[in-house]
Amino acid sequence: MSIEESRPKVNESRRFGDFFALLKPRVMALAVFTAFVGLMAAPGATDPATAIVALATISAGAGAAAALNMWYDADIDAVMSRTCHRPIPSGRVIANEAVALGLLLSVLSVATLGILVNWLAAALLAFTIFFYVVVYTMWLKRSTPQNIVIGGAAGALPPVIGWAAASNQIGVESLVLFLITFLWTPPHFWALALFKVGDYGKAGIPMMPNVAGELSTRRQIFVYSLVLAPVGLLPWASGFATGVYGVVSAGLGVGFIWYAWKLLASRSDDKNPARALFAYSILYLFAIFATLLIDIVVTRAVTAMGS
Template structure:
């Protein structure tokens, strides 16, 4: 029996009795849905025509890969999940799934997803998916997350790769356009998670996770949130500036970016309601990323229709 399993048994937590819903929860379905959505946008925005069956299979494989990363993350982080209020109910710390089961489940899904993507959509996309899983688990989860307040900054590369994988699955290559999509998510990640960390600092402190507010303090974190927001706003407009999105996308993305900067400024400047403003920024950041990719998706579909394919 592993140290992780014995730790939970010695704590008196009942082990076993997992349902299909528990294993689905291991996949981090909300995170998986975001990865799948941005990958789909990358696939549709890429040049060329892709076979619909291959496109569906590619998206399913990317979903499995994202779910595998979630399961492996939950396996490794079971000890800190157990002491954080927002994660203590997850399948492993609550005792519904044994750590070894989560590990095997995650590894199996990872292998299946990479092999399926490679055989049906190309090995470039499969290699990127394999690298994403490796980076998220080994580089971010096992190393950065517990060792540096820059964990989210560097580790954000894993969450930013799905649109690049989707692009590679459709086009068989990657280019400047897919890098811009990567950069949007990469720059979005720090202000998004640091806003969460501002009002969950106690949880992270109890778990020993060196999130920015716990290490550099709230004031420094709020300044860095604003700095990243100022970088993100123009990068969000870049698909129009570089010619692979229309002026409509440009206007909408500019408005969304201005809103992001506004909420980041409010979180910095309003001393009387800092936690409330941090929560508002966190909520808006989710809307921002979904909206900007949704508009790009609609724009790409419209451009394909106008071009007759």
């Protein structure tokens, strides 16, 4: 038997799946969607080729940040039930492969976005990757219960990047979209932390329930919901969305407050309200941005027909 025949065969499709998992595709999809809405909301027509390049590079940048996050967090991922089956702690991908993939995608995504689209969007993408990996992952996550509050800025920047890719500027409207996502992030992740509090305790991560207690966390989630609901109306209030968006956004905001109130009023040993709020928060952000996207497309189509 030859040396080649004696080597164990590698399932290439499985290897691809393992590397793809490093990119956190579900998180990437949400980032790309909000970037797409930011791109579509920007004034003026965007060349389809430019839009494709922008979204592809934002996807790659988001995946790069995720891969570097998984590389650095492999030690704590290994002790948490939610993350122990990720590619690195499970041994399917070695740490050096993950960091190499993350660095390569970081350089390629930023350079391609800068060369083919514009350097403002590229600079914002580079800052987002740096902020998520260095500021959030390497510093805040293990040092302060405000980790997700400050670190949430990275996840809130994709619509600003999308807007910049389309217009080569940062509009006030894109900052409104940033603010919605930024205020959404703490209640979303704290809801997760409430029913995974044991995991974070084992890993030594100072999430809010582990540091301030579950009651304090539930109170803070409720306060955030009271702030988030009216902020969700800002696209309508500031004039770049119609009343239809305003009505839908108001309903979604009331729903968020309702789930946060149920969580606040629940018993400490009942984790179901936290799970329900976590699930609703995902629906909320997707629905807010989807409604805005539909509103923008329909309004422009009606305007074009009338001109």
